[in-house]
Amino acid sequence: MKNKLKILLVEDSVSFAQGMELLLLQHPKIEKVLHTINYEATLDALKINSIDIIILDLNFETKQFDGFMIAKKVKQQYPAIKIMILTQHTRKHHYNRLLNECNIDAYLDKQLGIEETYAAIGTVMKGQHYIDKNISEMLDIEHWMQASMREQEVIVQLMKGLTQKEIADKLFISPKTVEVHIRNLFHKFNVKNTTELVSKYIRYKNANRENIDESTSPFKSLG
Amino acid sequence: MKNKLKILLVEDSVSFAQGMELLLLQHPKIEKVLHTINYEATLDALKINSIDIIILDLNFETKQFDGFMIAKKVKQQYPAIKIMILTQHTRKHHYNRLLNECNIDAYLDKQLGIEETYAAIGTVMKGQHYIDKNISEMLDIEHWMQASMREQEVIVQLMKGLTQKEIADKLFISPKTVEVHIRNLFHKFNVKNTTELVSKYIRYKNANRENIDESTSPFKSLG
DNA sequence: ATATCAATAAGGGTTTTTCCTTAATTTTCT
DNA sequence: AGAAAATTAAGGAAAAACCCTTATTGATAT
Incomplete structure (x- = not known):
């Protein structure tokens, strides 16, 4: 060069x-x-x-x-x-x-x-x-796009440390259904437990940084 | 103004x-x-x-x-x-x-x-x-600084989805010791389970963004 | 219209986590 | 040197997570 x-x-x-x-x-x-x-x-x-x-x-x-x-x-x-x-x-x-x-x-x-x-x-x-x-990291776990709405709601509660029972109460569904959602997520994203699940999820979320996404331009008003 | x-x-x-x-x-x-x-x-x-x-x-x-x-x-x-x-x-x-x-x-x-x-x-x-x-988020969980070396090693393995037994084998210690490290982390950071623990940990890590930290200046060489 | 998928749920069983207590050894700091 | 903190470890028990199978309902897509 x-x-x-x-x-x-x-x-x-x-x-x-x-x-x-x-x-x-x-x-x-x-x-x-x-x-x-x-x-x-x-x-x-x-x-x-x-x-x-x-x-x-x-x-x-x-x-x-x-x-x-x-x-x-x-x-x-x-x-x-x-x-x-x-x-x-x-x-x-x-x-x-x-x-x-x-x-x-x-x-x-x-x-x-x-x-x-x-x-x-x-x-x-x-x-x-x-x-x-x-x-490249995002592409690896691009399956996130395949996560259903309900599944994503469950992940959010998992991150807060709620148990399956507590999540069930919060979403007005059976604990068994929560369990199914979590198990499906395990298969979709090829993880072994909730800990690894939220670990991957947060890293993906952060790679996407949707919170900054609103502002395409860095030049905003000073209010 | x-x-x-x-x-x-x-x-x-x-x-x-x-x-x-x-x-x-x-x-x-x-x-x-x-x-x-x-x-x-x-x-x-x-x-x-x-x-x-x-x-x-x-x-x-x-x-x-x-x-x-x-x-x-x-x-x-x-x-x-x-x-x-x-x-x-x-x-x-x-x-x-x-x-x-x-x-x-x-x-x-x-x-x-x-x-x-x-x-x-x-x-x-x-x-x-x-x-x-x-x-402000980082300050809330500033306790991370209080986490010992061993405790942080354990968290890293938890994020990969390893069980207490698997972590014990990896670190050449008893599963009971791993359990103690995890329980101590729960108290230090006021969380209820490993899922919430890694959730907070990753968010803290990311707020700190140590991977970008090396470069104080954005103007690096083109190699 | 019919196949696929999302969401719901249950029974029954195994594994793992989590909590309680107690305690020895090593490292680190003052 | 002595105190404080980190690391190590165990036994016992309850709670939660995890796995397998089966099944109904509603929506969506070809």
């Missing part, structure tokens, strides 16, 4: 992109940061600029901004450009599609700090893939 | 301060960000500048940079200035000393995002105290 890097940030949240740009430019190896917000602008930018890395924010909510399409098209036209995915909502099928169909180079959790991004850039420029720890 | 805010950042890690400065200046209500790295420079800066808020990074490791002294002195000389503490290693006695002796206005976890800082600034400028959620 002798030359300085030129990065294109594809991100539909302008304020987030601005903060990101400032942080990226802090790094001595990063020379230039461009910013586009959609498919057309991205391809236009690539025509007139030489870009090393695209950092692509996958926002699956909006339809007019399809990260998959951008990733695929760019990799076809410019195979040398590294594509790094930034996301908040990881799903296993997204992950598989991006890695296999689109040949992306890195997969990062948006909630993580800039240091994670720097590390990913280093790895990717060496020609290796970089999958962020939280995301 | 009609006027724009002038902030003084007291921080011994220059790179961290620079990133922080950029982020703070992103906010429309923040006009100016100064930066000092020690006691004398801070008092000098206060003599020639009108400052609204001091964001003070408490680094308890180094002795030449005593956050307590700065906080106390500033509050004596300039009672109108709000002091916000940024820290990575929260301890209950630090917290008490800062709030009671030094009259600081906010207490924040360094690992958290800029949005937390913005929220804290808003609260503090209204004259209220702001104690970040992670920190």
Whole structure:
């Protein structure tokens, strides 16, 4: 990595992109940061600029901004450009599609700090893939998505230290039913007891950090 | 809060301060960000500048940079200035000393995002105290510091879902001893069973985020 | 419409955890 | 050196967790 890097940030949240740009430019190896917000602008930018890395924010909510399409098209036209995915909502099928169909180079959790991004850039420029720890961990226990509502209610009570009997009283069901829910959770998530269950659950929850999720942009009002 | 805010950042890690400065200046209500790295420079800066808020990074490791002294002195000389503490290693006695002796206005976890800082600034400028959620949670279970080495080893195995017998075999001690360690932990941390124990433990560990702790600065090399 | 899945529940049995007490040895701190 | 805390361990008993099987109801999906 002798030359300085030129990065294109594809991100539909302008304020987030601005903060990101400032942080990226802090790094001595990063020379230039461009910013586009959609498919057309991205391809236009690539025509007139030489870009090393695209950092692509996958926002699956909006339809007019399809990260998959951008990733695929760019990799076809410019195979040398590294594509790094930034996301908040990881799903296993997204992950598989991006890695296999689109040949992306890195997969990062948006909630993580800039240091994670720097590390990913280093790895990717060496020609290796970089999958962020939280995301790979999350994928392992992606079964959480398969947990039913009732099952999740039970886990929440387990974390508080309630017994099966106490949970039954709280949810107005039989202790035997609570037992079934717990046993089903054991099988779904391949754990041996409630201790391991909540252990995995909390680590997953934390990898997802849903409490911070509300604020896509770090720039809120001061009230 | 009609006027724009002038902030003084007291921080011994220059790179961290620079990133922080950029982020703070992103906010429309923040006009100016100064930066000092020690006691004398801070008092000098206060003599020639009108400052609204001091964001003070408490680094308890180094002795030449005593956050307590700065906080106390500033509050004596300039009672109108709000002091916000940024820290990575929260301890209950630090917290008490800062709030009671030094009259600081906010207490924040360094690992958290800029949005937390913005929220804290808003609260503090209204004259209220702001104690970040992670920190208050951490203080509640600050007893973790009282857990012995052996007890912590046992918790780690509990999280993996091992039974008392299995833990005993792993640590080459009697199951009865494992039982004693677990029972002692119950009393120390005021929980009812292992499930609640590991639940609290992981949440504490995560509030502390020791895995990210190594890197004080977000600006690492690209390798 | 019919198969699949979520949620409910029970009987009966084994294993594990949890609580109570008591106590010896080692380590650590003052 | 002496006190305090950590680590070790046991016997006995109650409570809870865990495993297996079977079964009904309601919702949802192909």
